[in-house]
Amino acid sequence: xxxxxxxxxxxxxxxxxxxxxxxxxxxxxxxxxxxxxxxxxxxxxxxxxxxxxxxxxxxxxxxxxxxxxxxxxxxxxxxxxxxxxxxxxxxxxxxxxxxxxxxxxxxxxxxxxxxxxxxxxxxxxxxxxxxxxxxxxxxxxxxxxxxxxxxxxxxxxxxxxxxxxxxxxxxxxxxxxxxxxxxxxxxxxxxxxxxxxxxxxxxxxxxxxxxxxxxxxxxxxxxxxxxxxxxxxxxxxxxxxxxxxxxxxxxxxxxxxxxxxxxxxxxxxxxxxxxxxxxxxxxxxxxxxxxxxxxxxxxxxxxxxxxxxxxxxxxxxxx
Numbered sequence: 001x002x003x004x005x006x007x008x009x010x011x012x013x014x015x016x017x018x019x020x021x022x023x024x025x026x027x028x029x030x031x032x033x034x035x036x037x038x039x040x041x042x043x044x045x046x047x048x049x050x051x052x053x054x055x056x057x058x059x060x061x062x063x064x065x066x067x068x069x070x071x072x073x074x075x076x077x078x079x080x081x082x083x084x085x086x087x088x089x090x091x092x093x094x095x096x097x098x099x100x101x102x103x104x105x106x107x108x109x110x111x112x113x114x115x116x117x118x119x120x121x122x123x124x125x126x127x128x129x130x131x132x133x134x135x136x137x138x139x140x141x142x143x144x145x146x147x148x149x150x151x152x153x154x155x156x157x158x159x160x161x162x163x164x165x166x167x168x169x170x171x172x173x174x175x176x177x178x179x180x181x182x183x184x185x186x187x188x189x190x191x192x193x194x195x196x197x198x199x200x201x202x203x204x205x206x207x208x209x210x211x212x213x214x215x216x217x218x219x220x221x222x223x224x225x226x227x228x229x230x231x232x233x234x235x236x237x238x239x240x241x242x243x244x245x246x247x248x249x250x251x252x253x254x255x256x257x258x259x260x261x262x263x264x265x266x267x268x269x270x271x272x273x274x275x276x277x278x279x280x281x282x283x284x285x286x287x288x289x290x291x292x293x294x295x296x297x298x299x300x301x302x303x304x305x306x307x308x309x310x311x312x313x314x315x316x317x318x319x
Contacts, residue, residue: 048076057094057256066102071110080143088150091318094256099157108164144172151264157248159241171202177236184223257312259297260319
């Protein structure tokens, strides 16, 4: 469990000025969609997440406990599962942008709220205590696996600190970008445990350098934006949060403009191929496309290309 103790780990952020409450989008593609105000609190039915729709086919999920540095309390773990399960089934959503409200992306787990779950599990003996603790850990793991399992691509925009559980979270996303002031920390060894909700399993496949992952996980040192970019943890670095959010939404718009059959099939097969051999991946791809090629989206996309039209001019059916 990523027991990042908020009160101990983030004193360097005291006195930091909060970013503007409303993100002003500078991208021309989204200049008409200033619907991303973070001043009104989390949308119903969630208490830790705020959901908005800044443009057609795009869902913005914002970690929304700014007064607690977006730390992950007990409600968060259930709400993430409910949120992304709903997004997976929502044909009006083709791509997700995930970000954090307030001063930083996330300070990790809110130990003050979830400590009883992991430090005092129920049970009459070792077997029962262990069994109940395992169920809790699997529940926490599901909160990030649901992001990976969601067929809609997830673009995560990280500013400020991304610590403990935050690294587990972003490792499950498809595209990562950050601000120049962002930093990342696999904090768990400082708290006396091994990270257990995804970092040790996904980060080696994200970065690709086993030595670097081992170093980060075993020393709990901070990784800053430039190193995150050079190592492959993020693909883009922006000057500030405003520019990053504009960039994230512009990228999301480019993805949303493509065939949802093609986009979702691409994500699913990328993840499958990551975890299987080349031969297995090719076989799965052939099985996938034997049905998914039977779509009008191929003809519509080809026609637009021949006429030198933008993919944004094509109207695709819901999927």
